[in-house]
Amino acid sequence: MTRLWVTGYRAYELGIFKKDDPKIKIIKYALKAELIRQFEQGVDWVITGPQLGIEQWTIEVVNELKQDYAVKIAMMAPYLNIEKNWNDEKKGQLAKLKTQVDYYASVSMQEYQNPSQLKGYQKFMVNHTDCALMIYDPEFEGKTKHDYALITNLQISKNYTWQTVSFDDLQEFAIAFGEEQESDKNY
Template structure:
């Protein structure tokens, strides 16, 4: 069984808001291409991600779209109970919808947020229950994902664990490919 941890930037770190933001469409396109490559090579059974607004939720959405054509299971893990309670109503509704659509949902702590230790326990859980990771992260543009990146790099010192990065150059290539594809689809109509 191949289990992939997907994480990366929060939406505000990419200045990407609203479901129709072109940046989000490009990121989901890049994620789908990565997932499809693994699925078609029988290297992926589970896509496991968090529920943060941004790459994690977009990864769940992209995986749900692929599930119609590929045998993949999707899990969302959260680091503590009441994870989305401080979000606005729209974001909470989106979170609840994703929670209902995925194959598995759980929290690594049975309490609301009390300490940073819950976040560290979540990271360790994700490392120990996945075989590899995909991050949308650029080492030249640090942000919240740097903590996951640093932990994965540290874990790689003692364990065989693959980390793939999609950086801003990769996203630029995906944007150009996405625009070309959309242009060809429009032209062929």
Template sequence: MSRLWLTGYRSYEMGIFKDNDPKLTVIKYALKLSITQAIEEGVDWVLTGGQLGTEQWAIEVVNELKEDYDQLRLGVILPFQKFGSQWKEDKQIKLASLIASADFHDQIYHQEYQGPYQLRAYQDFMLEHSDRAFLLYDPDFPGKVDYDYQKILKWQEERPYPLTNLTMDDLQEIATDYEENQKL
């Protein structure tokens, strides 16, 4: 069993506020390529959270890929109970639907948000229960995922833990490739 922790930018950090944003087509295409490559390298579990943006898009992509890869499983892990309860109702409904689509889901803390220690415990859990990480993240363009990125770099100091970053340059290259493929 090989488990991939997948996270990245929040939707608002990428200027994406609607599900029909054209940028989202390219991002999901990039996620699909990256997750497919990870599957072909032996990954059979994708672990992610429920954050708006990369994590939710990854859940949608994994659910699509499960049609072609029977062995693929999805774990949605939340840091605490009632995660996302402060979001607008439509976003809460979408989160509930995505969680329901997972093969496994749980929370690290079975209580509501108490403090940042819960988020650190979440990071520790994800690192301890995964074999590698994939981040939609460019260190030249910091965002909230930088906390995860820095934690992974520290984790790598003590053990082998492969990390793949999909950077803004990578996204631009994939967007160009996607556009060229659409013309064929």
């Protein structure tokens, strides 16, 4: 069994505030390509979080790919009721995704108390996965900078492979996506 942690930017960090933002198609296209590559290298579990943005889009993409790959998806929340202060639409979206994963749990069995729960979550994720995929560019920091720092520091003490998809990479995926769309029009 090979388990992949997927994380990255929150939607608002990417300037995405609507479900129909065209950037989501590009990000999902990139996620799909990278996840297929991971599945073909033996990944059979994807573990991600509940955050709006890369993590939730990952769940949607994995569920689409389950038709062609024997893979499972887990959603791990850092603490109970992470959505407590979210608006009703976002709460509903998370509730729906919880029903679409193979496993859901919270690392901390309490609601948010302090930042130590987030550090505990990070440790849980690296201890329960074999590798990571991050949609993250260190030149454009976001909340994922803490995960990025932890993972890059792991290279010193643990054989933990990881990959980032940068903004330059996303631009390349956008070009490929556009070319694919154009090609589809011509058929």
